[in-house]
Structures are given as C-alpha cells and as structure tokens.
Amino acid sequence: MPINATQKITLKLVVVAIGMFVFAVFLMPPLYDVFCELTGIGGKTKGQFEGTTAAVDVEREIKIQFVATNNGAMPWEFSPLQYQVRVHPGEKTAVEFYAKNPTSRDMVAQAIPNITPNNAAEFFHKTECFCFDKQVLKAGEEANMGLVFIVDPELPASVTTITLSYTLFDVTEATEAAVATTN
Amino acid sequence: MAHGPAKGIGRWLFATNHKDIGTMYLWFSFAMFLLGGTFAMIIRAELFAPGMQLVKPEFFNQMTTMHGLVMVFGAIMPSFVGLANWMIPLQIGAPDMALPRMNNLSFWILPFGFALLASTLFMEGGAPNFGWTFYAPLSTTYAPDTVNFFIFGVHIIGASSIMGSINIIATVLNLRAPGMTMMKLPLFVWTWLITAFLLVAVMPVLAGVVTMMLMDINFGTSFFDAAGGGDPVLFQHIFWFFGHPEVYIIILPAFGVVSAIIPTFSRKPLFGYSSMVYATSAIAFLSFIVWAHHMFTTGMPIAGELYFMYATMLIAVPTGVKVFNWITTMFRGSLSFETPMLFAIAFVILFTFGGFTGLMLAVAPADIQYHDSYFVVGHFHYVMVAGAVFSMTAGIYYWLPKWCGKMYDETMGKLQFWIAFIGFNIAFIPQHFLGLAGMPRRYADYALQFSDWNMVSSIGAFMYGAAQLLFLYNVIRTIVAGEPTSEEKTWEGAEGLEWTLPTPAPFHTFSTPPEVK
Ligand code: HEM
Ligand SMILES: [Cu+2]
Numbered sequence: 001m002p003i004n005a006t007q008k009i010t011l012k013l014v015v016v017a018i019g020m021f022v023f024a025v026f027l028m029p030p031l032y033d034v035f036c037e038l039t040g041i042g043g044k045t046k047g048q049f050e051g052t053t054a055a056v057d058v059e060r061e062i063k064i065q066f067v068a069t070n071n072g073a074m075p076w077e078f079s080p081l082q083y084q085v086r087v088h089p090g091e092k093t094a095v096e097f098y099a100k101n102p103t104s105r106d107m108v109a110q111a112i113p114n115i116t117p118n119n120a121a122e123f124f125h126k127t128e129c130f131c132f133d134k135q136v137l138k139a140g141e142e143a144n145m146g147l148v149f150i151v152d153p154e155l156p157a158s159v160t161t162i163t164l165s166y167t168l169f170d171v172t173e174a175t176e177a178a179v180a181t182t183n
Numbered sequence: 184m185a186h187g188p189a190k191g192i193g194r195w196l197f198a199t200n201h202k203d204i205g206t207m208y209l210w211f212s213f214a215m216f217l218l219g220g221t222f223a224m225i226i227r228a229e230l231f232a233p234g235m236q237l238v239k240p241e242f243f244n245q246m247t248t249m250h251g252l253v254m255v256f257g258a259i260m261p262s263f264v265g266l267a268n269w270m271i272p273l274q275i276g277a278p279d280m281a282l283p284r285m286n287n288l289s290f291w292i293l294p295f296g297f298a299l300l301a302s303t304l305f306m307e308g309g310a311p312n313f314g315w316t317f318y319a320p321l322s323t324t325y326a327p328d329t330v331n332f333f334i335f336g337v338h339i340i341g342a343s344s345i346m347g348s349i350n351i352i353a354t355v356l357n358l359r360a361p362g363m364t365m366m367k368l369p370l371f372v373w374t375w376l377i378t379a380f381l382l383v384a385v386m387p388v389l390a391g392v393v394t395m396m397l398m399d400i401n402f403g404t405s406f407f408d409a410a411g412g413g414d415p416v417l418f419q420h421i422f423w424f425f426g427h428p429e430v431y432i433i434i435l436p437a438f439g440v441v442s443a444i445i446p447t448f449s450r451k452p453l454f455g456y457s458s459m460v461y462a463t464s465a466i467a468f469l470s471f472i473v474w475a476h477h478m479f480t481t482g483m484p485i486a487g488e489l490y491f492m493y494a495t496m497l498i499a500v501p502t503g504v505k506v507f508n509w510i511t512t513m514f515r516g517s518l519s520f521e522t523p524m525l526f527a528i529a530f531v532i533l534f535t536f537g538g539f540t541g542l543m544l545a546v547a548p549a550d551i552q553y554h555d556s557y558f559v560v561g562h563f564h565y566v567m568v569a570g571a572v573f574s575m576t577a578g579i580y581y582w583l584p585k586w587c588g589k590m591y592d593e594t595m596g597k598l599q600f601w602i603a604f605i606g607f608n609i610a611f612i613p614q615h616f617l618g619l620a621g622m623p624r625r626y627a628d629y630a631l632q633f634s635d636w637n638m639v640s641s642i643g644a645f646m647y648g649a650a651q652l653l654f655l656y657n658v659i660r661t662i663v664a665g666e667p668t669s670e671e672k673t674w675e676g677a678e679g680l681e682w683t684l685p686t687p688a689p690f691h692t693f694s695t696p697p698e699v700k
Contacts (some may be wrong), residue, residue: 024391
C-alpha cells in the first residue's frame with residue numbers, strides 16, 4: 001500500500017516525538033554531566049592527585065573552610081576537626097574529619113565532596129582523601145578520617161576563600177546489595 | 184448524500200467530526216476551568232486573612248499544585264485544541280481534520296488522564312503537593328505515594344497533546360484548499376501550526392522527565408538523587424526545557440485569536456501580516472534557548488546568568504513587533520467595541536503589562552530578589568489569564584454565533600467583560616506589591632504586614648470567579664435561547680473562509696474545496 005502525504009508526515013512526527021523522549025531520558029543526563037565536567041561548574045573535585053605543583057607561593061594566603069553535612073536521614077556524627085585553615089598555594093596540608101556511627105548496626109558511608117566557588121574546583125588537589133573510599137564503621141565505632149590537599153599556585157587571583165563541603169551518604173544497603181550479587 | 188450526525192451518545196463516543204470533537208474539547212476544558220477555579224477560590228479564601236482558617240497547610244499545598252496543573256493542562260491547552268479543531272478546517276477550507284480517528288482517541292483519553300490526577304484528592308496521602316513544577320526531590324524522595332497517579336496522568340495528557348498536534352500539522356500541511364498558500368493562512372492557523380511543532384518537540388521531554396521520576400521512585404535509579412550520583416538541578420533543566428516552550432504553547436494560539444478579532448472590529452486588514460508570521464517563528468525558536476531564566480537562583484556561573492538574561496530579553500523584540508502590529512491595526516480604524524473586541528483589547532494591554540514584568544524578572548540580579556515571590560505569581564497570571572484566558576473568551580464570543588446560529592446577548596457579554604476585567608486587576612495587581620515587599624509564594628499563611636493587599640486580592644479573585652459563572656450562563660443561554668441568526672458574516676468587518684459558510688455551520692463543510700483567489 002503506497003503511503004499518502006498524511007501518513008508520511010504523521011510518521012515523521014512520531015519519529016521526532018520518540019526522538020525527543022530518548023533525548024530527554026538518555027541524552028540529557030550524560031550531556032549534563034559532561035558539560036559540568038568540562039566547564040567545572042558542578043564544583044566537583046577530581047580524583048586522587050598524583051602530579052606535582054610549582055614551588056610554594058608564600059606571598060599568597062588562601063582561607064580554606066570545611067563543611068560536613070549528613071544527607072537525608074544519615075544518623076552519623078560527622079564534623080571537621082578544624083573548621084578553617086590558612087594555607088599557601090603549593091603547600092601540602094593535612095586535616096582530619098571525625099565520624100561516629102551511634103547506631104546499633106554496622107554501616108557503610110560515602111562522602112561526596114564539593115567546592116565553592118566553582119572555578120576553584122580544578123585547582124584544589126587532593127592527594128589523600130577519605131572520600132576516595134567507602135567508610136565502614138561498626139555499631140558505636142568512631143574514627144578520624146584524613147584529607148591531604150594542595151592548592152594549585154595557578155588558582156585565579158580572584159579566589160581568596162575556598163569552601164570544601166562533604167555530604168555523607170548512607171550506602172549500607174547499596175553496598176550489601178552489590179556484595180550479594182557478586183557472591 | 185450529506186448525512187447529519189449520529190443520534191444519541193454514540194455521536195460523541197465515536198465522534199470523528201472535527202466540529203463535534205472541537206465542541207467536546209471546549210466543554211471539557213471549561214469543566215476543568217471550573218474545577219481549577221474552585222481550587223483557586225479555596226486558595227484565595229484561605230489567604231483572605233492571616234492565620235489558618237479554612238484548610239490545613241498540607242491541603243493548601245495540594246490546592247496550589249492541583250490548581251496549576253488543572254489550569255495549564257486541563258483548561259488552557261485543551262480549550263485551544265478545541266478551538267483548533269473547530270476553526271482550522273473552516274479557515275483553510277478543509278472538509279475535516281486529516282486524522283479523524285486519532286482525533287477521537289486524543290480527546291477521549293483526556294478525561295481518563297484527569298480522572299487519574301483528580302482521584303488522588305480522595306486517596307490516602309492526598310493529591311500532589313509539590314507545586315505544578317514538581318521539582319525533585321520534593322516530587323520524588325518526599326512525594327506522597329499518589330505521585331504515581333500523577334505521573335501516569337501526565338503521560339496520558341502528554342500523549343493526547345502529541346496526537347492532537349500531529350493531527351493539526353498534518354491538516355494544515357496537507358488539506359489546504361487550492362490557492363490557500365502558506366502566506367495566505369489566517370494567523371490563527373499559523374500560530375497553531377507553530378505551536379503544534381513546539382508541542383511535538385517538548386511534550387516528549389515532559390513525558391521523559393516524569394518517567395525518570397517514576398524510575399527514581401520505583402526502580403532505584405538516581406537521576407535526580409544526589410545520594411546515588413544524580414542531581415536535582417538536572418531535574419530543573421529538563422523540566423524548564425519543556426516548561427519555557429510550554430508557556431509559548433499557551434500564548435501563541437491566543438495571539439492567533441486576537442489577530443483575527445482586532446482586524447474585524449477595526450474594519451482594517453491586519454497590519455504587518457508577514458512580520459507576524461516571522462515574529463511568531465522567532466518567538467518559538469527563542470523559547471528553546473532561554474529556559475534557565477527560571478533557575479537564576481540555582482547557583483549558575485556568571486556567564487550562564489548573563490547569557491540567559493540577555494537571551495530572555497531578546498524575546499521581548501518579536502513580542503513587541505506583535506503588540507505594535509495590533510495597535511497599528513487599530514490605529515485610524517473604524518473601531519467598534521463588541522464583547523470579543525473588548526476582551527481582545529484588554530488582552531493587548533494586560534498581556535503587555537505581563538511582558539514588562541517578565542522583563543523585570545529576566546534581570547538576573549533582580550530576579551534573585553523576586554524569585555519565588557508573589558511578584559512571579561502576578562507576572563504569570565497577567566500572561567496566562569489576561570493573555571490566554573481572555574483571548575479564549577474573546578474567541579468564544581466571536582465564533583459562537585457561527586457555531587450555533589444564535590447571537591449572544593451583547594449587554595450580558597459586556598457585563599461579563601467588565602466584571603472579569605476589574606476583578607482580574609483587583610486580584611493580581613496587589614500580588615506584585617506583595618511580592619516586591621517580600622511575600623513568598625506557595626505558603627498557606629503570611630506575615631501581618633501583608634494582610635491588606637491579600638484581602639484586596641482575594642476580593643478581586645472572587646469577582647473574577649463570579650464572572651466565569653456569568654460566562655457559563657451566557658454561553659448556555661445563547662445556545663438555548665439566543666436570538667437566531669443566519670447571516671453568513673456575523674460581523675460585517677470579518678474576513679476569511681469561515682464567514683463564507685452558512686450560519687450555523689453545517690455538520691459537513693467544504694466537502695468540495697473552495698477556490699481561494
Ligand atoms: C517578554 C516575555 C516574557 C519574559 C521576559 C518572561 C520572563 C520570565 C521569567 C524570568 C520568569 C522566572 C521568574 C522566577 O521564577 O523568578 C518567568 C516566570 C514565568 N512565566 Fe514568564 N516571561 C515572559 C512571558 C511569559 C508568557 C507569555 C507566559 C505564559 C503564557 C509566561 C509564563 C510564566 C510562568 C507560568 C512563570 C512561572 C513558572 C513557575 O515558576 O511556576 N511568561 N517569566
Ligand atoms: Cu520562561
């Protein structure tokens with residue numbers, strides 16, 4: 001059966017509609033992530049830093065502030081041991097965060113970092129961070145968790161304060177599920 | 184050979200005639216308009232005075248959400264689809280819509296979509312309470328269980344809209360009478376054609392975003408959940424990628440109606456026809472690249488704020504072209520002020536006002552103050568109510584005599600106009616003051632200093648509500664007992680194919696296509 005003009009245009013429009021649905025569900029989320037990564041606007045930090053930076057710039061002093069937040073119903077106690085430090089760019093600095101699992105069950109947590117202002121994210125290098133791994137705390141257990149970082153001397157001159165915030169997520173169930181499937 | 188409509192309920196259930204389907208769309212949307220209006224009256228009654236009087240805050244949230252959803256998707260959009268069904272075939276000289284059976288389907292699934300949505304009011308947990316923009320995580324992690332009904336309702340409504348649009352595009356592109364070239368199409372047809380393309384492009388995005396919510400809620404994905412690596416801001420981007428074109432979907436057909444009415448009662452052809460077509464296309468294009476002006480407070484980088492600010496302001500240019508064209512059409516015309524013209528002129532004035540407040544909101548640094556305040560509520564009611572709803576009302580008074588062969592009562596029509604016009608302004612001008620003074624939107628209560636203007640606003644809202652009951656009365660009264668008229672041209676200044684047909688328009692029209700010179 002030859003198709004007439006109406007069927008042709010209908011077919012085309014149905015394809016466009018399906019295409020837009022696919023675009024929204026399957027393309028927009030990854031595009032969004034890629035866009036944020038390329039422009040650095042999500043404030044997401046990179047993984048472990050293994051390079052080296054130029055010499056310490058003692059002329060400049062940057063204020064680094066730490067924020068620790070629990071996501072949703074996460075019951076842990078979670079806070080930085082120092083709320084603020086002053087560092088020179090290029091200088092290696094170590095700080096610690098405190099966490100305690102006050103519940104009566106063993107739990108696994110994951111901390112997600114974020115940097116403000118956004119344009120500082122790519123100049124904040126972490127050589128060691130508890131956020132690279134999941135944190136396991138038994139019922140009632142507590143721990144100090146370490147972070148070692150360097151601020152890149154290339155940091156834009158307009159930035160004088162960097163806020164590093166960690167949000168702690170309860171991933172106990174997800175971890176158990178993953179273990180269950182691999183077993 | 185020419186046969187009339189089937190008898191009884193079957194005429195409506197199995198309707199494929201564009202006029203019958205148009206009529207059903209119009210009545211359905213009016214029922215939704217009254218339902219959404221009832222919700223609005225509950226909101227304004229609660230806000231009449233500070234403190235909690237009538238409803239619980241939880242229920243208040245359900246009212247604001249349902250009001251927005253029902254008005255946007257149930258009242259405004261289907262009413263213009265109804266008008267398109269009635270008028271597009273008549274205006275392009277086609278015997279019917281291109282896909283009559285799909286037309287039946289796209290209408291009849293609508294009541295089911297809204298039944299799903301409205302049934303949540305009677306369920307445990309209550310109706311959706313997260314605002315008509317249903318931002319995640321309010322609509323996912325913190326949503327009532329009934330959110331699944333909302334999601335399926337939106338799917339159905341979206342499917343209906345997409346089918347309706349495909350039908351309109353196919354009709355306009357394929358069924359024009361010989362000689363009816365694209366640049367001779369009446370503007371209502373043009374604006375609907377462009378709207379239909381917008382709908383086909385963005386309704387699937389709406390369906391997509393609710394599907395992602397469905398997955399997050401029920402199937403453990405984390406599109407919008409930061410705990411699983413997702414991002415709630417992504418929700419806003421996808422929603423507004425649909426949402427901003429959506430506001431033009433609502434207003435473009437309204438532009439078309441006004442572009443038909445103003446020349447008729449100015450007894451002059453429309454000024455700048457082709458610039459109207461280009462301006463409409465430009466608005467449609469721009470509507471895709473300005474969505475984040477709804478998100479100035481989400482922490483966008485400065486470059487983004489600037490881009491979305493200027494791009495948004497750019498829309499005022501083609502919009503201004505349209506406004507100037509309407510005014511120029513009236514300039515030195517031989518004007519008369521029948522009810523449709525009154526509504527059309529009010530549309531031009533009040534819509535322009537809403538455009539100006541839109542420009543204020545587009546100023547990113549200022550919007551950080553205005554955002555989510557009553558100022559925004561004032562803005563969008565000027566463009567959506569005084570824009571879309573006024574234009575719809577004008578269109579109904581304008582074409583009603585052609586549809587049913589009866590004349591409405593001019594005095595009653597004018598009475599309705601003045602009550603609606605005055606009530607509307609009393610209701611919504613104060614909301615701008617309230618917003619600028621810092622009253623946030625979507626709360627069941629407010630600080631004492633906002634009392635006076637809220638009371639004024641509520642009084643205006645009740646007036647505007649009463650005008651709608653009068654409208655219903657006027658329409659029924661016309662159909663049942665209006666003065667019969669059989670003049671082909673109800674309005675002596677009217678131009679266009681629909682006015683060459685007998686009055687009332689017979690069940691089948693243009694079975695042989697007219698010749699357009
Ligand atoms: C010159 C034209 C316009 C401009 C510059 C404009 C600009 C804006 C801006 C910047 C906002 C966001 C305000 C905020 O949330 O802080 C907004 C909100 C809104 N506008 Fe417009 N607008 C225009 C025309 C329209 C039209 C024609 C419609 C619909 C017919 C419309 C409907 C809306 C709605 C519904 C909202 C609020 C959405 C919500 O948050 O619930 N606007 N407008
Ligand atoms: Cu917008």
